[in-house]
Amino acid sequence: MFPGYLTLWLFLIFAFPQSTFPQSTYFPAAGDKWERRTPQQAKIDAVKLKEAVDFAVASESKAPRNLELAHYQTFGREPFGEAIGAFKERGDATGIILRNGYIVAEWGDPQRVDMTFSVTKSFLSTVVGLAFDRKLIKSLQEPVRNYSAPVSIYQTTEKYDDAEKFGKSRLLELFETEHNRKITWEHLLRQTSDWEGTLWGKPDWADRPDKDANNWLNRKRNEPGAVYEYNDVRVNVLALAALNVWRRPLPQVLKEFVMDEIGASNTWRWFGYENSWIVMDGLPAQSVSGGGHWGGGMFISARDMARFGLLTSQNGK
Known part of the structure; x- marks a missing residue:
């Protein structure tokens, strides 16, 4: 995975122990109607939450957004490093923060499909x-x-x-x-x-x-x-x-x-x-492929990735 690219796809799934936060985890129905909670409702420090989002946006990789070009500046220089799969120019830094399944913060373009490399x-x-x-x-x-x-x-x-x-x-x-x-x-x-x-x-x-x-x-x-x-x-x-x-x-x-x-x-x-x-x-x-090392791999939106992350945080249930 290209260094720093994960910050472009920051999906923070807050999965705290149920003994600490007794609320049951909400899972969104299909479609765009994903319920939200304010930081206060989710019992999250609003100032620190904003700091985390600002940090994610400011930490975008300095590599080119043209990911084919980025490939030839890194892995493409290895032996037999030619690209053999698709690349897609990446968009703005995007992410979602969930608490008990509810969206408490979201930035960038969560519906945009982008490469996820080794994810x-x-x-x-x-x-x-x-x-x-x-x-x-x-x-x-x-x-x-x-x-x-x-x-x-x-x-x-x-x-x-x-x-x-x-x-x-x-x-x-x-x-x-x-x-x-x-x-x-x-x-x-x-x-x-x-x-x-x-x-x-x-x-x-x-x-x-x-x-x-x-x-x-x-x-x-x-x-x-x-x-x-x-x-x-x-x-x-x-x-x-x-x-x-x-x-x-x-x-x-x-x-x-x-x-x-x-x-x-x-x-x-x-x-x-x-x-x-x-x-x-x-x-x-x-x-x-299991990644975007030579192109290809999973191309997915932040919203869909967050659903998968939420499933994982709940042990597949």
């Missing part, structure tokens, strides 16, 4: 959690390989009688190396898998690469579960593995089981990459 990972972990709840995944400690079918990349120009590719598999198999066979769902969810390989044209070592280029192709392999490393290639591996389990695009899963249930608008979109299309049960399906 997308919260949505990805949610659809994996839904698969676990529905017994599509029996145990998070089970190897992901047990759930992984060969993946056929969707390429309309692919020629299967190409002599130069004779004898080479046209299928994508993510967990067939000795190292990757040991990776569990929990390892991927916790970013401790140390998955090795290349996905959607991005090698695992190329995301935030070692400062010493001599280590890029000969890096030490850590035992799955032993070392945490923030890595978007491996998050995208999780997204493709989840697509394999659900056998349907993950945005459809999220919409049916979460976003429609919480009354979200119909304006959010979850994108993958121009080259992350596969064939699933005879139909093209895009494997979404």
Whole structure:
């Protein structure tokens, strides 16, 4: 995630213990009629609340609002850092503060859809959690390989009688190396898998690469579960593995089981990459990304994000 971008999407969900604040949490119905409370009604210091809002507005990232340009000034300078997904110019700093579900402060343009970068990972972990709840995944400690079918990349120009590719598999198999066979769902969810390989044209070592280029192709392999490393290639591996389990695009899963249930608008979109299309049960399906590292990811409004945050603060209830 680009440094400072989260301040542009400041969704402060005030979830205090019920023993301290006995009011029941309100959840808004679908649509724009979200009830509000004054700071006094919510028992919040109005002066400090204003200071928090002013701080958020003043703390906008100094990176360009043209997020494609911002990409090429940062991650785009890494090896294989070319953008392969959509970018959207960001709007004004925007946020919502909730107390017991009621809006007590709001600024910017809460209906505007913007990129959320690595906040997308919260949505990805949610659809994996839904698969676990529905017994599509029996145990998070089970190897992901047990759930992984060969993946056929969707390429309309692919020629299967190409002599130069004779004898080479046209299928994508993510967990067939000795190292990757040991990776569990929990390892991927916790970013401790140390998955090795290349996905959607991005090698695992190329995301935030070692400062010493001599280590890029000969890096030490850590035992799955032993070392945490923030890595978007491996998050995208999780997204493709989840697509394999659900056998349907993950945005459809999220919409049916979460976003429609919480009354979200119909304006959010979850994108993958121009080259992350596969064939699933005879139909093209895009494997979404777990962030906006190379473009794509979750594009959503502050209002819809606040609904999702409120759901999370209530443990999904």
